[in-house]
Amino acid sequence: MVSNGDKIAIGVSGGKDSQLLAIALKELARFLPERLELVAITIDLGFEDFNRDRLLKFYDKLKIDYHIEKTNIAQVVFDVKNEANPCSLCSNMKRGAIHNAARRLGCNKVAFAHHKDDVIETFLMSLIYEGSIRTFAPVTYLDRKDITLIRPMIYCEESLIRSTVESLDLSPIPSTCPVDGNTKRQLIKNLISGLAEENKHIKSNIFGAIKRGDLNGWGS
Template sequence: MQKLLSRLRKAIVDFNLIQSGDKIAVGLSGGKDSITLLHLMKTYQRFSPEPFELIAITLDPGSGSNFDGMIQMCKDLDVPYYLFKTRIQEIVFDIKKEKNPCSLCANLRRGALNDNAKKLGCNKIALGHHKNDAIETLLLSMFYEGRINTFLPKTYLDRVDISLIRPMIYIDEEHIKTLASKYKFPIVTNPCPADGFTKREYMKNLTYSLEKDIPGLKNNLLNSLSNTEQLNIWFKEQKES
């Protein structure tokens, strides 16, 4: 726990993720990542030099999942918990019948989370993206879109006047798995029919495979995202008329 807290704090300091008086909603999906984030944020709140409020928000996609374990967990942590029912699963799979559902599902979840957090008076939403997620997003963008891109540690959404923060970007997924297992987190099984059959899942498996042959691969890729002094990309020159 201490090692993960240290990396969480480093990300918060490096990217100025938290200011005094913030009201932060943790997007609590029920997976290992978001539950770990909630525990780390609650622990960090106790010694943070910037006092801030913390709540948890869960979106029920309409899958019939049982959230009782998370409700009790938030009570034990003394974190206000809000559960919002949605029709996301019905819209994506029954009404739209999406063959590639991830993009639409993500957009619907993102919009619902942003709107509900704003209604609850939050100015920030903390998401459980970790180091592996950043790397996988980078490689997906390069391999499938031909661009160098990944999510930012902090993003301001002017439409809803709210900021997204990702305090776990320095934390490896393996350490999250270890913590979740050690503390027996009440993980909610992912109800998505597409879970485990996506391009992201392929990229995840690829990076784990490459790490065996190239030790330090994930750290090098992560470091490249902030190595602006050695960024060498091609700029096409405009001919003078």
Template sequence: MNLQKLLSYTRRAVDDYGMIESGDKIAVGISGGKDSLALLYALNGLKRFYPNPFTIEAITVSVFKEMDLTPIKALCEELNVPYTVISTEIGEIVFKERKEENPCSLCAKMRKGAFNEQAKALGCNKVAYAHHKDDIVETMLMSLIYEGRFHSFSPYTYLDRMDLTVIRPLMYVPEADIIGFKNQYHLPVCKNPCPADGHTRREYVKNVVRTLTTENPGAKERMFTAIVNGKIPGWPEKTPGNR
């Protein structure tokens, strides 16, 4: 996937759900993985021509001290995007002090808390997460399997306690295309040192989706359509003219 195609996917999502308004200052969460780096490219490219002027700030919540963020700092300098790294003890707390059996939930909660606080400190009114099309389908299946409800990430969500709006501009982008973009543009992906990486419920569900799609071509696309049209509580309507 080239940059033009990534921008096309992103603009369609942003337009369909009115994610960006004039004057927005958007914090982009950078984990160091391919998805967040693709999101950085997407929003940095979009802001050059989008009719609603906006600015972005890149933020990394550092969970593990051994993670080398130098390549990401260099990329942000190249793109002329302000970059902030928040050093935390989250990895120590979750894996060594608490020794959580299911660490992902607590880790995610602590990371989002630190990220949102920094976004507010920088004067941002919105935060962008790099959840893509596959993430939305996998989250729906996780909700069905583990919670007994039909639910998934919403295109945008207002966090009233923080007075921040979460947006998901990559919601139409298939993960396979992000992998292609990473390879074509040589994104400086940082290896994830998390001990739970590759051994989570999400990884299990990802494999389930892969099997379903192999045995039933088009199944993933149909599941995504069911989510978008499923009238999930809190899921916004598309903006007028994009329905």
């Protein structure tokens, strides 16, 4: 995933996943023989209660170069488009914004904090809501942007991330999105949780199927 001389933009929101990813990559850069340069990028969606001060302090303490990209994504998604299911459009616009910012800052890679549960949930969302069999891969090259996306925590379960964040006494910033907790992803998360009560292997079975199917760059 990483090579000598990489300049990696970490996509950060203030949530637990991206906080832990930033810490992990900073520690990794200290011990790897390869030379890595890290920058952190937050996409300011335009919500009024965006808390930039806590983010600035967090990345200043980590000594990671930090950039906030102001956008009007919230206005476009909720006011102009008035999306009934805004997550897909918002996600696409955020990705585009962070890819552009990363290229402008001279980065050749972008690191996202997606984890194992995200992979499984995205797979089921694609299957149920789109009728397609897909999810994101550990490494993806975007030829139009000439940038590589990496997901270093993709084999980590969300429960491990949560417990690690608690043990490090981190203080994730709550989401300011008005539909947070009331999304298709949350429905899928609840569905998986319910199925896991009957079959504790549900997550590992789905994840294994993704790998065995060599889906989107996944392979054994």
